[in-house]
Amino acid sequence: MQIGIFSVGDVTPDPTTGRTPTENERIKATVAIAQHAEEVGLDVFATGEHHNPPFIASNPTATLAFIGARTERIILSTATTLITTTDPVLIAEDYAKIQHLLDGRVDLMMGRGNTGPVYPWFGKDIRQGINLAVENYGLLRRLWTEDVVDWEGRFRTPLQGYTSTPRPLDGVPPFVWHGSIRSPEIAEQAAYYGDGFFHNHIFWPAAHTQQMVELYRRRFEHYGHGPADTAIVGLGGQFFMRPNSQDAVDEFRPYFDNAPVYGHGPSLEDFTEATPLTVGSPQQVLERTLSFREYVGDYQRQLFLVDHAGLPLKTVLEQLDLLGEILPAMRAGFAEGRPAHVPDAPTHASLLAKAEAAALQEVSA
Amino acid sequence: MTGIVVVSAGLSVPSSTRLLADRLTEATTAALGEAEVTRIELRDLAHQLTDRLLTGFATGELAEAIEAVRGADGLVVVTPVYSGSYSGLFKTFVDVLEPGALDGKPVLIAATAGTARHSLVLDHALRPLFSYQRAVVVPTGVFAATDDFGDAGLEDRIQRAAGELAALAGKVDASGTAHRRRSVDDELADPTPFEELLRRASQA
Numbered sequence: 001m002q003i004g005i006f007s008v009g010d011v012t013p014d015p016t017t018g019r020t021p022t023e024n025e026r027i028k029a030t031v032a033i034a035q036h037a038e039e040v041g042l043d044v045f046a047t048g049e050h051h052n053p054p055f056i057a058s059n060p061t062a063t064l065a066f067i068g069a070r071t072e073r074i075i076l077s078t079a080t081t082l083i084t085t086t087d088p089v090l091i092a093e094d095y096a097k098i099q100h101l102l103d104g105r106v107d108l109m110m111g112r113g114n115t116g117p118v119y120p121w122f123g124k125d126i127r128q129g130i131n132l133a134v135e136n137y138g139l140l141r142r143l144w145t146e147d148v149v150d151w152e153g154r155f156r157t158p159l160q161g162y163t164s165t166p167r168p169l170d171g172v173p174p175f176v177w178h179g180s181i182r183s184p185e186i187a188e189q190a191a192y193y194g195d196g197f198f199h200n201h202i203f204w205p206a207a208h209t210q211q212m213v214e215l216y217r218r219r220f221e222h223y224g225h226g227p228a229d230t231a232i233v234g235l236g237g238q239f240f241m242r243p244n245s246q247d248a249v250d251e252f253r254p255y256f257d258n259a260p261v262y263g264h265g266p267s268l269e270d271f272t273e274a275t276p277l278t279v280g281s282p283q284q285v286l287e288r289t290l291s292f293r294e295y296v297g298d299y300q301r302q303l304f305l306v307d308h309a310g311l312p313l314k315t316v317l318e319q320l321d322l323l324g325e326i327l328p329a330m331r332a333g334f335a336e337g338r339p340a341h342v343p344d345a346p347t348h349a350s351l352l353a354k355a356e357a358a359a360l361q362e363v364s365a
Numbered sequence: 366m367t368g369i370v371v372v373s374a375g376l377s378v379p380s381s382t383r384l385l386a387d388r389l390t391e392a393t394t395a396a397l398g399e400a401e402v403t404r405i406e407l408r409d410l411a412h413q414l415t416d417r418l419l420t421g422f423a424t425g426e427l428a429e430a431i432e433a434v435r436g437a438d439g440l441v442v443v444t445p446v447y448s449g450s451y452s453g454l455f456k457t458f459v460d461v462l463e464p465g466a467l468d469g470k471p472v473l474i475a476a477t478a479g480t481a482r483h484s485l486v487l488d489h490a491l492r493p494l495f496s497y498q499r500a501v502v503v504p505t506g507v508f509a510a511t512d513d514f515g516d517a518g519l520e521d522r523i524q525r526a527a528g529e530l531a532a533l534a535g536k537v538d539a540s541g542t543a544h545r546r547r548s549v550d551d552e553l554a555d556p557t558p559f560e561e562l563l564r565r566a567s568q569a
Contacts, residue, residue: 134559134566154567184552185562192559204422211553219556265419274424 001334002345003327004044005037005320006079006236006303009057012310015258020310026056027063029313033306034067036317038074040324046079046109046303049086051118054260061094068102075347076102079198079303080111080179083140084132085122087156092143092164099169104348109177109198109234110137112186128155130185137176137189144173172355175346177234177301180212187212191219191231196345198234201292202305203261205274209235210295217297230343234301235292238277241322245280251315252279259309282326290333298338300345367400367534369393370437374407374444374455375477382477385509386443388520389475392527393441397535403437405430407454414457423461431462435548439471439534440500442491446478450490459494465546467498471533473526475507484508503529 007030013020021029034045045067050057057063064076076098081091091108099106112129113119119126135153142149143164152158168174177196180186181204190197197216199209213233220231240252249268256268256279271277278288289302304323307316344350371390375382383406394400407414413427423431434440444455474491476483487506495502505526513519547557 130562131566134562138563138566182549184549184556188556188559188562203420205424208422215553215556223559262420266416266424270416270424271420274422 001299001331002043002075002301003330004042004046004075004077004301004303005033005306005323006044006046006048006077007033007057007307008048008079008305009050009055010260010308011054011056012260012308014310014312015254021313023056025313029307029316030056030063031067031070032313033316033320034074034076035070036320038071040320041327042074042320042323044075044077044301044303046077048079049082049111049113050115051082051121052115061098064106065098065101068098068105073105075105075107077107077177078109080109080113082113082118083110083136084112084129085118085124086136088136088140089143089156089159089162089164092140093166095174096144096164096166096168099174099348100166104169104172104352106348107175107177107346109179111179112183124155130183131155133186134189137178141173141193144168169348170352170355172348172351174348175351177232182208182212184212184215187216188219191216191225192223194220194223194225196232196234196300198301198303199236199296201236201276202238203275206276206292206295213296213299227341229297229339230341232301232343232345233296233299234303234345235296235299236276237289237292237302237304238275239285239288239304239306239319239323240279241282241285241319243281243322245284248279248281255309255311261309263309282322285323286326286329286333289330293334298334298342300343302334367397367438367531368403368436369397369400369439369441369530369534370403370405370433371441372405372407372434372443372455372458374442374452374458376408376445376452376454378408380445381509381511381514382443382445384514385475385477385507385523386441388523389441389443389473389507389527392523393439393473393530393534396524396528396531403433405433405458407458410458411454414454414461417461418457427461430458431466434462435466435550437470439473439530440467441473441475441530442495443475443477444491446476446483446486449483450486451476451494456494459498462498463548465499465548467495467500468545470500471503471530472500473503473507473530475509475526477509477511479511481508481510481512484510501533503533505529 011026037045047060048057049060060078149162177198178186178190179198181200201209217228217231221228242248278285306319373383373386410427417423444451472495476486507522507526
């Protein structure tokens with residue numbers, strides 16, 4: 001089980017002080033948060049991609065490479081890479097490059113993005129969102145798996161005899177997760193390729209997440225990648241904790257009430273009930289997180305949103321400390337009752353071993 | 366059995382909008398012989414509607430109401446007139462329906478207002494709104510100004526509109542409409558195979 005955090009990189013005023021961090025502070029804070037995530041023992045740090053204020057999450061490759069140079073062990077990922085508006089040739093090259101620099105500690109999560117104008121800004125048509133995701137990803141895969149590519153499509157200029165460089169590390173492309181909240185077509189895409197499926201989960205009711213994951217698992221089996229319960233599933237999550245649960249509620253409420261995503265809407269209590277958001281003691285967060293399996297089955301990756309809504313860096317780092325304290329119990333809880341045939345999340349090492357075993361089999365056959 | 370969903374957007378209690386909705390419901394049920402009626406009072410859902418706008422998902426009774434509308438054989442919708450048009454609450458409910466939810470669905474439109482001067486609201490506001498939703502709007506809309514509640518003509522219009530709705534709701538199967546849009550739920554139940562998605566992606 002991989003446990004980590006994902007960030008959207010929002011620059012939001014702290015509602016308790018009225019102070020807005022500068023872009024520079026927020027960018028540096030992202031690095032500090034990622035480093036601390038490794039220090040407390042988390043497995044994954046993932047950053048989003050946005051191309052508009054109030055976010056500082058553009059250019060995730062630079063961010064991830066910089067963090068990679070300052071960390072040793074943690075897997076770095078995107079959450080998400082905009083497969084609709086970013087040239088798949090650049091994605092192929094950029095992430096193969098950081099895969100080399102980080103010795104394979106990188107994977108990607110593909111997404112369509114949630115900001116409408118990003119499409120026209122990058123010369124794309126939002127009505128073609130699904131088609132762009134389908135065609136662009138198809139090309140990206142070929143660029144990573146075939147040394148020389150001849151390609152012609154609808155949305156990008158053709159390629160003749162093109163070799164994407166550098167080639168993926170050890171000939172093994174980064175593992176890809178497909179992130180989607182509400183588009184069954186994307187779960188279908190993940191299932192078709194046998195890639196991972198990540199449901200953002202936060203801000204959405206459990207029943208909704210469950211439907212999407214079920215579809216992905218069913219179709220993963222349909223496309224012959226193995227039984228449904230061996231499909232590779234990731235989930236988002238969201239918490240705010242303090243040793244005393246009432247302190248957590250009191251401290252988080254002004255952030256919740258003013259958050260750009262859900263502020264001025266449902267009460268903290270209603271939202272907590274309807275979505276995975278858990279505000280309370282570490283024990284409550286632990287129990288709630290382990291309960292996610294009840295509706296998605298045994299899964300491979302759990303990422304939490306910790307830094308948003310104007311929470312100061314100091315508080316975010318404290319949240320990571322508290323997460324670190326319950327991490328052993330969370331790992332043990334996820335391991336409990338988990339069938340032996342349910343795989344772990346793929347890593348560069350496991351994908352390489354699999355590729356080598358397949359090559360060996362081919363030689364002996 | 367034919368399933369009729371009645372959406373009423375009145376805010377006061379008791380409400381003349383609800384009163385008109387009840388009379389339309391009775392007349393529709395009588396015209397159909399038997400019907401399963403689900404009543405949706407938007408006042409009760411006002412908070413959840415605002416939450417839905419801000420969070421992007423519906424919960425509880427609102428989720429049930431949306432599901433009921435999606436599955437209905439016919440709709441009766443009644444709104445008070447505010448600022449020359451349907452009320453904001455009424456529009457919000459229409460706004461949170463998924464595109465395609467009303468495709469080919471028979472809808473009886475009705476409105477209440479203080480005076481007869483608002484009577485064109487049906488044809489200038491409600492009919493275009495439901496045309497945009499690709500609903501089948503019954504020819505007779507029912508407008509009731511306060512004065513109309515003392516006038517026998519209102520009952521005639523109610524009967525005529527209810528008869529039209531009953532005829533459409535009994536005969537038209539919305540799921541069989543030629544170009545009904547696929548919803549997320551349809552896709553979850555029966556996904557478009559990826560080979561088809563690939564084929565579509567490359568089509569100009």
